[in-house]
Amino acid sequence: MTVDLPGYAKGMRRVGPPLVLAVALLMSIPGEIHLAEVAGWGRFSxxxxxxxxxxxxxxxxxxYAACSAVIADVAKRLNLPNRKSAITGAVAALILALCAQDISHLIQLNYMHTGWLLVGAVSAIPPIVAAHMLHMSAAPADTSSVHEVPEPEELEYDDEDDEMTEAGNGRRRGGRKGLSLDEVEEAIRSLKDAGDDVTPENLAVILKRAPRTARRYLDKVKAAEAKAKQPEEAPAAPMLPLTA
Structure with missing residues (x-):
């Protein structure tokens, strides 16, 4: 099912997340700098x-928390081998970011005081972060950013089993209902309205078919459009009987 969002909703989806992320990171800076100063970091030549x-x-x-969250999401979606480490790191990074803000503000407002445990914990943050980031980036080749994922429902295509028909009553192997020309054209229009390219891969997501099947559907639509543009042949004139 496709949803045609209004213009302001589309704009909010594009601008909202990066804006909120930037503001949240900026608001976190003072507390984290203060916590580092409490732990003993100062000027260095x-x-x-x-x-x-x-x-x-x-x-x-x-x-680090933002990077870990993104890596964890990608690893979970693609079922990568390092997904458990990435998810664990994302959760730990979020807890670390929350604690840093809380502790810094509690110290500034004199609700708590620093001590050797706090100094030791804060001082351990950089090496722990470096170790975890190196672990995720120096993973084996099959966890690199280029990872092959099998296409869903990649079944052998058969025109007789999965045929696009006028009434949409074609069926593919396994009894799955075929799509009508109107349904495919509607999916193409939704891609264009959303500003996306009309490619087999994008069309496959909307049609919930394999990209190879979506490519066949797209070819059939193009063929139908080309046929519609051709002028109809004039009917042949009736033959007059021969007279002696």
């Missing part, structure tokens, strides 16, 4: 330039 190492803590907390 780097090639003659004074660098406040505490300002790098947001990368080890909030940015």
């Amino acid at each position: 780097f090639f003659g330039f004074g660098l406040n190492m505490a300002t790098l803590m947001p990368v080890c907390v909030s940015v």
Whole structure:
């Protein structure tokens, strides 16, 4: 089933998530920098330039949490071997980001004070984050960003078993109902309305068919459109009887 979203909803889907993510990361920066300063990080001379190492803590907390969440989602969708580690890291990163904000604000408002346990825990954040990111990025070849996923419902196509008909009563192997020309054209229109390219892969998602089957449907639609554009042949004139 396809849903034609109004313009403001489409815009919100495109702009909303990155905007919320950027604002959330910005709001997390002060608390994480403060927590790093409490743990003892300060200015460090780097090639003659004074660098406040505490300002790098947001990368080890909030940015790490965002990266882990994305990697965990991709690993789960593609069923990659490192999905358990990615999901565990994403949950741990979220807990770490929450604790960093809470502890920093509690210290600033004098509800709690720092101690050796807190300093030790905060100091351990960078090496733990580095170890987990290296573990996910240095995984075996079959967990790399290019991963082959078998296409769903990749069955052998048979025109007689899965035929697009005017009434949509064609059937494919296993008794699955075929699609009508109107249904396929409606799916193509929905892709165009959404601004997506009309490709077999995109059409397959809407039709819930394998890309190979969607490609056949797309070819049939193009053939029907080309046939409709051809001028109809004029009927042949009746033959007059021969007279002596």
